[in-house]
Amino acid sequence: MRKIKYKKGKKVQPTFLDYTGVHKQIKTEMQLFVYDTDDLTEYKEFDKSQLDKCFESSKVNWLNIHGLNDTEVIKSVGDFLNVDNFMLGDILNTTKRTKLDEYHDVLFFNIKSLLPVENSDNINVEQVSFLLKNGILVSFQEKRSDYFTHIRERIRTHSGIIRDKKADYLLYLLLDAIMENFYITIENEEDRVEKLIDISKTSTNPEILEQIEKHRDNFNFLKRSIIPLRDSLYSIKSMKDDNVFNAIESDNYSFFSRLHQKCLELLEQIEYDLTSLDSASSFYFSTQNQKLNQVMKTLTVVSVFFMPLTFIVGVYGMNFDNMPELHWKYGYFIIMGFMFLLLLGMIYYFKKKKWY
Template identity: 65%
Template sequence: MRKIKYKKGRKLQPNTLEYTGIHKRTDSEMQLFVYDNESLSEYGKFEISDLEKSIDLNKTNWLNIHGLNDIELLQSISKYFEIDTILLADILNTTRRTKIVEQQDVLFFNIKSLLPVEDSDTISTEQISFWIKDNVLISFQEKRSDFFTHIRERIRTHSGVIRNKKSDYLLYVLLDAVIENFYITIENEENKIEELISLTKKSADPIILERIEKHRDNFNFLKRSIIPLRDSLYDIKSMKEDTVFNVIENVNFSFFSRLHQKSLELLEQIESDMISLESASNFYFSAQSHKMNEIMKTLTIVSATFIPLTFIAGIYGMNFKYMPELEYVNGYYTVIGIMIVITLGMLYYFKKRRWF
């Protein structure tokens, strides 16, 4: 899992433009949707020079960028749309926390998208940033992914109300798609917890405890990622009373309130899952303790059984000359018989008392 080091990330100057993510070999590509209720124009791979004739401020414009390695391309986009250099630096610096920046006519939002890695206990992380102004929304992704595939299909097929809304509603559905990834990740972690709880009942392998601690780290990582998202969504809710900020229409603030509620639900679910994980850990140690107690009980019974036998053997192992029993013809068999009787009697007593 690639951890986000919020406080120990690489220190860059605010205006330094350098991509700090791991997808260094991903080529930068652009995709543009220009739509309203009546029409849709979709542009695949195109050059920055095509923006002038493609953007229509009377419609909703969604420019999606995959890959953040082409700094010159991002600078050109930043210059065309007048994106602040500090915001562009935040887009490229993937060690930053989720944050929101609001101005009178600009809203900037970045978020961490988390998904489980298949056949692994790790979580993959991708930073996605959104910049919105004048009915133009630009999304910046580190790599090509299918987070927004269903949204593109909704736009193409005119499904729902998305074509009737503006860029602020588009921002809502994009954020909602990213938040759905948190649900997928948490559900995957919950399935792994159920598997671990089942394993703790069957085995005392130390690898189980290592996996429990790994998933505990995963939940802490999820929690650290969702808390700033919750705070940012709350900030958007608070903007409704701001008479200066006008990027989001009043009628659409309720949608962002839903996202804030989802973030609270995610945190509550994580807390519940961490309690379950703690229960799995406690059960593991209890099983280990119970197993050790069973071993000690068995050893104690064996030791207690041999105490009187050792005592008898010790007596007849003394080298005194005048020991009457030594002269008996059947003395050996008699002592062995007494030892067997004592042993069986003690085992019967232990069994009757349910000590084993």
């Protein structure tokens, strides 16, 4: 059974940027949204040469990057924001766990997006990273996906309060969208486990136990992915208490507290699901033991039925000369009748005692 785990990546030097993920054939593309309450400008095919021209300090600037193969583009964005190489290295190194970093006036957030693989028990993992600085939010995705489609539409249609808020609120929405994938993944796992538990009640196929252990690995992997996210979101709350970071407005800390609460809910649900899997494993072994006990009980009853009959046959198979019964005219029929009556009597007695 293959465990789901982060792939081990090669060590990357701080001054050397190299993408370590699996999506190495995906072209690096960028889209830029520049907006405020009254105005929106969208650049669908943004180029690194436009970095110094299109950003407006008085508005929210959201630069979304798909594909991390072109390290020159990533380096250009880092230079534009004056971001240290160690942050860029964490963006390109997909083996890193979820983390939150603050350095000077830059907030760095790194998160794993998890989604179930269709028609499979495996989980698809993608790293998504964010840089937040002075009204500029840059999101880095390993490949093109539809995680943020609804957020783009809300920006275009001026739906809700997103156009009235700053870049930190946009970061909250993007994180919330990724966390929805956790709910989808857990729900998918729960549906599969529920079916598995139903099957385990009627079948003793050894493959059921293998599937139970597979889903246990999946839930533990989800747990390992959510715990550092919970800790990172708690760190944002600590930033508010310590008043040491100004990238997030004080009114918006409550939104990140909601994400922290969601993490706690997800972890509680995973603990419940792991308990359900433990119960399924115990039920499977109990069913196996019960079946084995029934087989042993049946074999024991049959053995007891034949023990006295075997004794009688053994007695009359000793071939002594002085055995009068051997010379009786009806001796054979008398012994066979006695053995038959003895068998019926034992069956009746066992039945009355409810031993089978």
